[in-house]
Amino acid sequence: MTKPSLPQGMRDFSAETIRKRNHIFNTIKNVFENYGFEPLETPAMENLDTLMGKYGEEGDRLIFKVLNNGLNDPKNAEKAKDGFEKATQGKSSSLLTERALKYDLTIPFARFVAMNYGQLTFPYKRYQIQQVWRADRPQKGRYREFTQCDADVVGSSNLINEVELAGVYHSVFAKLGLGNYILKINSRKILSSLAEMCGSSELLTDITIAIDKLDKIGIEKVKAELEQRGLNSTQIGLIENYLNISGSNTEKLNKITELLDNTSASEGKSELAFVLNHCEKYNIDIDFTLARGLNYYTGIIFEVKAPLNVQMGSIGGGGRYDNLTELFGVPNVPGVGISFGVDRIYDVMEELKLFPENLQSGIQAIFFNMGEKESLFAYKIMQQVRDNGISCEMFHEFTKMEKQFKYADKKNINFAIIIGSKEIEEKNAVVKNLKTGAQENIGFGELVEYLK
RNA sequence: GUGGUUGUAGCUCAGCUGGUUAGAGCACCAGAUUGUGAUUCUGGGGGUCGUGGGUUCGAGCCCCAUCAUCCACCCCA
Numbered sequence: 001m002t003k004p005s006l007p008q009g010m011r012d013f014s015a016e017t018i019r020k021r022n023h024i025f026n027t028i029k030n031v032f033e034n035y036g037f038e039p040l041e042t043p044a045m046e047n048l049d050t051l052m053g054k055y056g057e058e059g060d061r062l063i064f065k066v067l068n069n070g071l072n073d074p075k076n077a078e079k080a081k082d083g084f085e086k087a088t089q090g091k092s093s094s095l096l097t098e099r100a101l102k103y104d105l106t107i108p109f110a111r112f113v114a115m116n117y118g119q120l121t122f123p124y125k126r127y128q129i130q131q132v133w134r135a136d137r138p139q140k141g142r143y144r145e146f147t148q149c150d151a152d153v154v155g156s157s158n159l160i161n162e163v164e165l166a167g168v169y170h171s172v173f174a175k176l177g178l179g180n181y182i183l184k185i186n187s188r189k190i191l192s193s194l195a196e197m198c199g200s201s202e203l204l205t206d207i208t209i210a211i212d213k214l215d216k217i218g219i220e221k222v223k224a225e226l227e228q229r230g231l232n233s234t235q236i237g238l239i240e241n242y243l244n245i246s247g248s249n250t251e252k253l254n255k256i257t258e259l260l261d262n263t264s265a266s267e268g269k270s271e272l273a274f275v276l277n278h279c280e281k282y283n284i285d286i287d288f289t290l291a292r293g294l295n296y297y298t299g300i301i302f303e304v305k306a307p308l309n310v311q312m313g314s315i316g317g318g319g320r321y322d323n324l325t326e327l328f329g330v331p332n333v334p335g336v337g338i339s340f341g342v343d344r345i346y347d348v349m350e351e352l353k354l355f356p357e358n359l360q361s362g363i364q365a366i367f368f369n370m371g372e373k374e375s376l377f378a379y380k381i382m383q384q385v386r387d388n389g390i391s392c393e394m395f396h397e398f399t400k401m402e403k404q405f406k407y408a409d410k411k412n413i414n415f416a417i418i419i420g421s422k423e424i425e426e427k428n429a430v431v432k433n434l435k436t437g438a439q440e441n442i443g444f445g446e447l448v449e450y451l452k
Numbered sequence: 453g454u455g456g457u458u459g460u461a462g463c464u465c466a467g468c469u470g471g472u473u474a475g476a477g478c479a480c481c482a483g484a485u486u487g488u489g490a491u492u493c494u495g496g497g498g499g500u501c502g503u504g505g506g507u508u509c510g511a512g513c514c515c516c517a518u519c520a521u522c523c524a525c526c527c528c529a
Contacts, residue, residue, distance in 0.1 A: 005520075058527055061453085104529090132529090137453090139523060146529065314529065341529035370487075405489030420487070432488075439488080 009136070009144025019359045021147075024176065024342055024349070025129055028149045031171045032127035035164060037151050040126040042108040048100045054107045054327065056295055064101040064133045064144075071096070101133040105150040106296075106324070106337060113154055114328030122155030122333075141312060141344050150318075152337030154325070159271060162300045162320065163278040165338045169304060169316065170282045172340065177354040181315070182305040184287040185275065188297050188319070189268030193260045194242055198235040206231070207239065208291035214243060215289065245288055249276055252286045271300055298322040302338060306348045315344045365392040365431075365451055366413045368404050370420035378419040381429070381444055388448045392417075408434055415451060 006012065013021065051063055071080040083095030102108050105128045113124065129149045138144055151168060153161045166183060173181045195204040206229040210222050217225075219240065226236050238259075245255045253269055272286060292301045299320030306312040318338030325333040349355055367382050369375045375394060385392055395404045408416055418430040429447060432439035442450045 008521085056527095062527080134528080136528070137524095137526090138521095139525095142528070148529070317529075339529070344529060368487090400486070401488055402485075403489090407489095409490055416488085418487075422487090430488090434489080437489090 007144070009138035009142075011143060011145070016360060020349075020355050021342065021346060023355060023359055024345055025147075025149070027175050028172050028340055028342075029127070029129065031168055031175070032149075032151050034171070035125075035151075035168055037125045037127040040109065040112065040128045041130060042102065042105070042112055042128070044101055044131070045099045046102050046108055046111065048094070048098050050111050050328075051100050051103055051107060054296070055103060059103065062134045062136050063103050064135050065097040066099040066101065067097055068095075068099075102130075103134060104132050105130060105148050105339070106152070106321075107327075109150070109152060109337075110324040111328055113333060114325045114330040117325075117330050117333075120155075123153050123161075124155055125151070125153045127151040141347055143343060146341075146343045149340040149342055150337055152335055154333050154335035157322075157334045159274045159300070160278070161336050162271075162275050165318065165336060166275065166279045166282050166284065166302070168338065169302070170279075173304075176345070176349060177352070178307060178345070178348065180307045181283075182308070183282060183284045184290045184303045184305060185272065185284050186287055186290040186301050187268035187271050188299055188301055189264040189271065190256065190260065190288060191291060193262050193265035193268060194239065196262055196264065197260055198231065198238060203231070203235075205295070211239065211243060211289050212291040219243060243289060249284070249286045252288065256288065268299075275300060292317060292319060296321045296324055300336070306344070307352070310348050310351050312344055312348050314341065315348060316340045360412070362391075363393055363411060363413045364390050365415040365417050366404070366408045366411075367392065367394040368401065368416055368418045369395040369398045370418065371398050374420050374424065377424055378417075378429075381419065381447065385448055385451065388452075390448065390451050392451075405434075417447070 045066060048063075048065060052060055055063075068080075070076055079095045083093040083097075086093040087096055109126065109128060113120065127150065129147065131145055132148050133145050136142060136144060151165065153164075166185075169181070169183055173179060191208055192201060192204055195201050195207055198207065207226070210225045210229060213225070214222050222243070223236055223240065226239060231239075241259055242256075245252055245259070247255070253273060256265065256269060276284060276286070287303075290301060290303055292303065297319040299322065301319035302317055303314045304316035306315050316339055318336070320334070320336040322334045323331060324335055325331070365385070367375075367378045370378070375398065379394060382392055382394055395407060405416065414434060416432045416434055418432070423429050423441075426441075428441045428443045430439055431442045431447070431450060
């Protein structure tokens with residue numbers, strides 16, 4: 001027999017963890033519903049075509065692809081070999097694989113909107129809490145299967161949606177006890193403007209990749225990377241001035257106006273100003289170095305950092321994308337969305353001990369097994385207790401009480417109920433409080449009331 | 453994809469410069485204690501030391517390969 005194990009980056013969750021995770025899910029879900037979002041679920045697998053090319057080159061590499069069935073059929077043998085040839089050259093081939101596990105929730109959502117455009121009422125506000133899979137190398141806070149919680153609004157360009165989503169972040173983190181989170185905000189238009197000022201909008205990707213690393217590697221290494229990516233010293237000088245912008249949000253906006261002088265810059269600036277004006281309570285920081293990897297963002301972008309005293313990457317992010325469904329043939333559906341990284345939020349909350357004590361509800365009472373006849377009698381009593389919404393169980397076999405007590409301790413059960421021959425005769429049960437050790441006789445009729 | 457770490461009982465780990473029969477704690481089972489637990493005490497079961505090869509009189513320990521793992525980079529939540 002081989003030792004059982006899990007595939008890399010996959011996890012089991014047992015009761016305690018699930019209850020804590022559900023606490024996070026329920027909090028997020030309630031806020032989503034409170035803001036008028038409605039639920040959506042999409043399948044684990046999508047057609048490979050739906051996903052490929054949407055996440056950049058690196059993203060494509062990290063999509064989990066599912067091998068076609070029936071490759072061993074002689075009819076398909078040649079095709080399969082062709083497909084394999086292509087696969088070894090790094091091209092994916094429908095001869096070998098045509099389905100894949102979903103990589104995020106946004107693209108399947110866009111696919112759904114495109115397919116159901118006629119049936120949906122716009123603006124369409126949906127939330128989605130599901131697993132996604134990435135063939136990434138796992139490490140701390142990063143898994144191959146993880147849960148995303150997304151909320152998106154499509155069919156509206158109004159910036160009030162951005163404000164609303166910032167409000168969602170605020171409500172959720174306040175309720176989870178992470179009120180001192182940091183919401184960073186920027187606009188892709190500012191970044192585009194910077195690229196234009198450097199001479200070409202083509203430079204946008206190179207610039208964003210480099211400056212995104214600023215807080216990690218420092219200004220000198222960013223400059224080195226920019227140089228390596230082919231930028232000249234004038235361009236790098238401009239970018240350095242851009243990165244050196246600091247101060248309050250208002251000061252940052254003023255300084256960016258001095259530095260960048262074109263249409264995208266002023267558009268980006270007024271977007272940021274609008275959102276900030278309506279989010280005064282939310283502790284938002286403008287961060288011009290914020291870029292975000294996904295290349296479909298076009299307007300405001302968000303990223304949530306854990307409180308400063310814990311070391312954790314971003315615990316959420318999002319932004320505006322103007323034409324996501326166009327990829328699927330439906331143009332002119334602007335949208336904006338945010339995502340919560342539940343697994344990381346979990347780790348942060350664990351570190352800061354923010355989970356409420358009363359999450360581990362468990363079992364209220366255990367009926368001791370005092371013999372075959374006795375336990376069958378007690379079973380009927382137990383069913384009445386259960387019918388009244390009190391969770392309880394009976395010890396599975398007649399054995400000495402020490403064992404039954406130890407079992408109850410381990411499962412953190414509050415009451416032990418003893419119904420033996422004596423109790424049956426006297427029509428009352430011995431109820432022992434396992435936390436205090438106190439016990440008393442309770443008539444069968446009063447049991448439910450006593451346990452409540 | 454790149455670099456490093458670790459792999460010994462169900463779990464967490466110890467095991468000295470290579471030397472008899474590989475240890476501890478937790479968990480499990482039994483007893484002290486046949487209707488009152490969390491403590492304590494006694495005893496017990498459990499291992500092809502990740503896998504394959506090599507060096508050696510002799511390998512858990514050294515060498516090579518391989519698989520798995522965790523961490524970091526890349527990228528990202």
